[in-house]
Amino acid sequence: MIVKFEREDLLYGVSLAQRIAPSKHPQVAVSGLLLKTIDSQTVEIIGTDLELSLQVRIRANVQEHGQIVLPARFLSDLIRRLPDGPIYLEMSADSFTVKLTGSQIKMDLRGIDPMDFPLPQAMPSDKSWSVPRNVLKQAINKVSYAISQDEARPVMTGLLLKLGPEGNRVLGMDGFRLAEYNLEIPPQDDNFECIIPNSCIKELEKLIDLSDTPITMRFTPNHMSVQIERVTLQTRLIEGQYPFKSAQELMRKTPTSHIKINRKNLIDSIERSLLITRDDTRGSSVVRMEFEEESLIISAQSPEVGQLREEIPVEKNGHDITIGFNGRFLLDILRNLETDYVRFDLSGSLAAGIVYSLGDEKFTGFLSPIRLS
Amino acid sequence: MKKRFILHSDLNAFYASVEIMKQPRLKGKPMVVCGSADDRHGIVLAKSEEAKKAGVKTGMANWQAKKLIPNLILLPPHFHEYVKYSRAVREIYYRFSPLVEPYGMDECWLDVSGSCSSFEEAEAIANEIRALTKKELGLSVSIGVSFNKIFAKLGSDMKKPDAVTLIRDDDYKEKVWPLPANELIFVGPATTKKLQAVNIHTIGQLAQTEAWRLRRLLGVNGLQLWTFANGLDKTEVKPIDFKDEIKSIGHGITCRTDLLNNKEVWRVVWQLSQEIGQRLRSEGLMATGVQISARDSSLLTRQYQGPLGFASQSSAEIANLARQLFETQYPWRLPIRSVSIRAINLYPEESPLQLDLLNDYKKRRKQHRLEATIDKLRYRYGDDAITFASLLGDLKMPKHAANIVLMPGMQDDYFIE
Numbered sequence: 138m139i140v141k142f143e144r145e146d147l148l149y150g151v152s153l154a155q156r157i158a159p160s161k162h163p164q165v166a167v168s169g170l171l172l173k174t175i176d177s178q179t180v181e182i183i184g185t186d187l188e189l190s191l192q193v194r195i196r197a198n199v200q201e202h203g204q205i206v207l208p209a210r211f212l213s214d215l216i217r218r219l220p221d222g223p224i225y226l227e228m229s230a231d232s233f234t235v236k237l238t239g240s241q242i243k244m245d246l247r248g249i250d251p252m253d254f255p256l257p258q259a260m261p262s263d264k265s266w267s268v269p270r271n272v273l274k275q276a277i278n279k280v281s282y283a284i285s286q287d288e289a290r291p292v293m294t295g296l297l298l299k300l301g302p303e304g305n306r307v308l309g310m311d312g313f314r315l316a317e318y319n320l321e322i323p324p325q326d327d328n329f330e331c332i333i334p335n336s337c338i339k340e341l342e343k344l345i346d347l348s349d350t351p352i353t354m355r356f357t358p359n360h361m362s363v364q365i366e367r368v369t370l371q372t373r374l375i376e377g378q379y380p381f382k383s384a385q386e387l388m389r390k391t392p393t394s395h396i397k398i399n400r401k402n403l404i405d406s407i408e409r410s411l412l413i414t415r416d417d418t419r420g421s422s423v424v425r426m427e428f429e430e431e432s433l434i435i436s437a438q439s440p441e442v443g444q445l446r447e448e449i450p451v452e453k454n455g456h457d458i459t460i461g462f463n464g465r466f467l468l469d470i471l472r473n474l475e476t477d478y479v480r481f482d483l484s485g486s487l488a489a490g491i492v493y494s495l496g497d498e499k500f501t502g503f504l505s506p507i508r509l510s
Numbered sequence: 511m512k513k514r515f516i517l518h519s520d521l522n523a524f525y526a527s528v529e530i531m532k533q534p535r536l537k538g539k540p541m542v543v544c545g546s547a548d549d550r551h552g553i554v555l556a557k558s559e560e561a562k563k564a565g566v567k568t569g570m571a572n573w574q575a576k577k578l579i580p581n582l583i584l585l586p587p588h589f590h591e592y593v594k595y596s597r598a599v600r601e602i603y604y605r606f607s608p609l610v611e612p613y614g615m616d617e618c619w620l621d622v623s624g625s626c627s628s629f630e631e632a633e634a635i636a637n638e639i640r641a642l643t644k645k646e647l648g649l650s651v652s653i654g655v656s657f658n659k660i661f662a663k664l665g666s667d668m669k670k671p672d673a674v675t676l677i678r679d680d681d682y683k684e685k686v687w688p689l690p691a692n693e694l695i696f697v698g699p700a701t702t703k704k705l706q707a708v709n710i711h712t713i714g715q716l717a718q719t720e721a722w723r724l725r726r727l728l729g730v731n732g733l734q735l736w737t738f739a740n741g742l743d744k745t746e747v748k749p750i751d752f753k754d755e756i757k758s759i760g761h762g763i764t765c766r767t768d769l770l771n772n773k774e775v776w777r778v779v780w781q782l783s784q785e786i787g788q789r790l791r792s793e794g795l796m797a798t799g800v801q802i803s804a805r806d807s808s809l810l811t812r813q814y815q816g817p818l819g820f821a822s823q824s825s826a827e828i829a830n831l832a833r834q835l836f837e838t839q840y841p842w843r844l845p846i847r848s849v850s851i852r853a854i855n856l857y858p859e860e861s862p863l864q865l866d867l868l869n870d871y872k873k874r875r876k877q878h879r880l881e882a883t884i885d886k887l888r889y890r891y892g893d894d895a896i897t898f899a900s901l902l903g904d905l906k907m908p909k910h911a912a913n914i915v916l917m918p919g920m921q922d923d924y925f926i927e
Contacts, residue, residue: 289817312819312866380868387867423862463864487871508863508871 138203138228140172140180143196144221144239150195151213153368154184156340157191158209166206166253172226173204173251183257184209189336190257192369203228205235206249257362257371264329264356266300269349270365272320276307277342279318279500282469284335285311292377296338301328308381314466315387315503316473332375333361340370387489387503392482394455396428397495400479403433404471406447410437411464413445423507424464428483429457460486461507470502513679515632516747517620518654518662519639521599522671524616525556528595529585531648540564541583544572555587559671595647602642606635611748617666619659621747629655629678636674644672658743661686663695682741687714694738701728701735713739759789759797762850765906768807769846772837775804777905779836780829780898782851787825788885790853796821796863797853802832806844814839815854821863824877828853 154170162168171183180197183190205228215237216224222240229236233248277296285293290312297308305320344365345352354363362371381387410424414437427434433451438444460483470492471479478495486509492502521527525543530536540560545553552572561582566575576582596615603610609621626632636653643649650672654665657679664686665675677685691713692702704727710716716724717739724732737743761782769775779802790797801815814835818827832851840846857863865871887896 287819289819310867312868313864315867461862487865489865489867503867505865505867508865510860510862 138174138205138226139199139201140174140226141198141200142180142224142226144216144219144224146195146197147224148213148216150180150182150193151209151216153193154182154191155209155213157184157186157189159186160210162186164253164255166249166251167255168209169206169249169254170209170212171204171206171251171254171256174199174202183254185255185257186336187255188334189340189370189372191340192257192371194367204251205233206251206254207235207246208249211246258360260355260357260360260362260371262355263358265353266325266329266356267351267353268320268322269351270345271347271349272322273352274342274345274347276318276320277338279473280307280309280316281335281338281342282473283309283311283314283316283502284338286335287311292332292375292379295332295334295375297330297332297379297381299330300325301330302326308379310381310503313463313505314470315381316470317501319499321499329356330379331356331361332377332379334372334375337361337370337372344368344370388491390484390488392455392484392491394428394453394458394481394483396433396454396481396483397452397478398433398449398481400471400474400477400494402449403479404468406435406449407464407468407471409447410435410445411468413437413442414439416441422463422465423461423509424467425459425461425509427457427459428453428481458483458486459509460490461509462490462504463507466504470504474500512623513627514621514623514657515626515629516656516659516662517622517632517636517639518656518659518666519599519603519618519620519636519651520653520666520670521596521616521643522650522652523556523558523562524596524649525587525592526558526561527649528591529588530558532591536583539583540566540579540581541585542566542572542575543585543587544575545587595649598647599643599649599651602639602646605642606639609747609749613663617663619662619747629676633674633676640672640674656682658741659745659747660695660738660743661741664689664693667693679741683714686741687712687717687739689713691716691739694735696731696738697735701731704728758801758852758854758856759786759793759795760801760850760852761785761789762803762848763907764805764848765846766908767906769849769906771842772833774906775836775840775846775849776833777901778849778907779832779851780825781901781905781907782849783825783829783832786828786851786853787823787881788888790823790856791882791885794859795853795856796823796859796861797828798822798855798857799853800828800831800835801852801854802836803850803852804836804840804846805848807847808844809847810844812840817855820866820869820874821857822874822878823859823881824874825881826877827874 151170158168158170160168167185167187173181175181175194177199178196179194181192181194183192219239220241225238227236233250235246235248237244237246281296284296288294293310293312299306302324304324305322306317308317352363352365354361359374360371361374362369407424411422417439425436430453431450433449434446436446474494476494476496480493480495482491486506489503489505492504494500526541529543541558542554542561543556554566554568554570554575556568557566561579564579566578572584592615600610600618603618603620607620607622607624611619613619622632622635626635632655636655640651640653643651652666652670652672653674654662654677655674656662656665656677661677661682665677668675689712691697691705691710694713708727710719716735721733721736724736763782769778798821799815799817801813803811803813805811816831816835818831822828884896
């Protein structure tokens with residue numbers, strides 16, 4: 138293999154693929170990146186963590202075809218530190234050592250046998266779905282914070298994508314909160330659902346822009362792949378049954394109180410309240426909310442700092458209610474919305490509250506309360 | 511700050527002394543309190559002065575102790591008696607101060623600053639306590655008198671049995687500093703080793719090392735030790751009604767014969783969990799995690815733990831998680847000899863509780879109420895008044911309730927009947 142790269146091309150490809158490769162892995166090749174020549178002007182770089190893989194094609198001047206695995210972290214750290222200009226990679230035929238030549242440097246870099254590298258599986262395309270990028274990106278933004286980090290319940294560590302004649306939606310939940318967003322695209326003819334791991338969702342969030350160019354996601358029963366310009370992401374899907382089909386299923390009771398609040402006002406107030414309690418060892422995120430006729434009273438106290446009481450004007454229909462929420466969870470919801478006003482639907486201080494974004498009916502948020510002491 | 515006068519009182523050879531008092535003929539003879547070998551708990555829990563002199567140590571197997579002293583007298587423990595005497599001793603302390611903080615069953619700190627103005631007066635109180643425990647209960651104590659808790663504790667170890675040691679703010683350098691560093695509270699074997707590596711052998715050397723060096727060597731604990739060694743500890747003696755925070759509630763048992771399969775283990779787990787739930791409820795605590803330890807027939811202990819995902823005081827929820835932890839991880843190469851379950855990461859039940867979407871809180875609250883009702887029935891009509899059908903039949907458990915006893919100064923759990 139003999140290839141000439143421009144530094145910025147190589148840096149672009151390596152930095153992207155390196156994000157996926159684990160820094161340490163018992164299978165040494167997994168912590169490396171596969172560099173493979175495609176044609177006389179293209180090299181493909183692949184990083185994988187065995188669940189998610191990222192392939193990126195970069196410009197190159199290929200003089201002799203071949204492939205090699207190089208340690209991911211090292212390669213990216215090195216290229217970042219190289220001066221601008223051409224970089225040559227030359228692999229000797231009989232060993233896995235690569236000669237790397239830059240404008241000032243010459244180095245022999247020990248590689249790994251490319252046959253050891255776990256290539257992403259070829260994907261026969263069972264099912265594909267196209268969606269404008271901005272629609273997908275917005276939907277992901279609105280729900281991804283709620284995706285669980287807890288490996289004990291694997292199905293919840295991914296984003297539920299549910300397509301069908303009744304609408305298309307994405308859903309994230311972690312047991313304490315749930316966020317659902319309806320995508321504004323025509324309903325699909327067939328029902329389809331899958332759970333996409335959070336690691337892939339995070340990459341998608343970074344890779345897609347806000348243009349309305351469509352992207353196409355392809356699915357097999359166990360995998361998903363999506364191509365965004367020169368990058369292809371492929372992930373294993375999470376197996377198992379998602380605990381909810383839709384947010385509606387969570388509603389056990391008809392809400393007894395409906396409250397309209399200015400979103401920005403509420404965010405500021407919760408942030409102040411958390412400031413008071415942030416150093417308390419226990420219950421540091423509890424925000425106590427008392428909804429009265431025309432106002433919401435938020436109070437916080439801490440033996441060390443002092444106490445705070447705020448009154449925010451609200452419009453309320455229904456009963457007065459006092460309820461506790463985890464302020465951080467509430468902020469996650471509120472900060473990711475865009476409308477001026479939100480509506481809370483509550484049905485008692487021990488039942489989950491529902492949050493709507495007034496003016497953007499596509500979003501529904503559920504949040505379990507904290508039982509106050 | 512006002513001058514403080516702190517006493518640390520230590521009951522000498524507590525378990526053994528209680529036994530001797532109950533059976534005076536044992537006096538002057540080498541004896542130990544130990545678990546019974548028949549029920550497979552043969553280790554020494556406490557020893558008399560005579561046994562101690564012959565080299566018997568706490569935690570030794572019975573047969574090892576027997577080897578040292580062939581005519582050694584072995585006695586089973588009577589925990590209820592020890593608790594009774596421990597309380598009686600505290601009653602005596604309370605006559606002198608409301609600030610009495612127990613440290614294990616046989617040690618207490620007392621703050622007597624309110625009733626004296628000099629070390630001489632504090633020493634007089636110490637002597638009075640010593641005389642009273644002897645006269646009223648027949649137990650001897652050794653007491654350290656000082657101006658902080660740390661030195662008071664050191665003092666109680668310096669002369670014993672039945673003695674008072676005074677460590678004043680103008681003579682602690684002569685009395686405390688020559689002592690080896692590991693006599694200081696919280697200096698365990700690992701810390702001792704680290705200190706020795708930098709040539710710190712005595713408390714005085716520790717005190718004179720610059721604080722930042724200790725911080726670098728031992729982290730925040732290093733700073734704390736430095737404070738201790740220099741007599742700068744300001745920790746207060748907790749008042750009479752202070753309840754030490756319970757960190758975990760455990761229950762364990764050694765079975766009469768080994769458990770052979772998951773089903774047998776489950777029945778024991780379920781039975782043990784009953785009592786854990788009951789204790790959580792009576793202490794007003796909620797657990798957010800569970801730990802299960804299983805010792806196999808080769809005496810190897812395996813421990814598994816996991817989070818409940820919510821706060822609970824339900825025996826059923828605890829038992830189910832323990833079962834899941836055990837059944838998914840235990841390799842079953844050998845049968846199980848003893849099992850212990852522990853509710854961990856405890857919170858007061860009145861503290862804020864995050865509810866979750868998937869578990870219906872109201873349904874769970876019903877389960878809690880059901881179990882609380884069972885508690886009440888058992889309290890009123892006896893433990894056998896109501897039980898689960900699945901727990902009928904031979905559980906391979908010994909007749910009496912099992913308790914995990916955390917022995918003073920020891921970290922490990924022992925399976926004791």
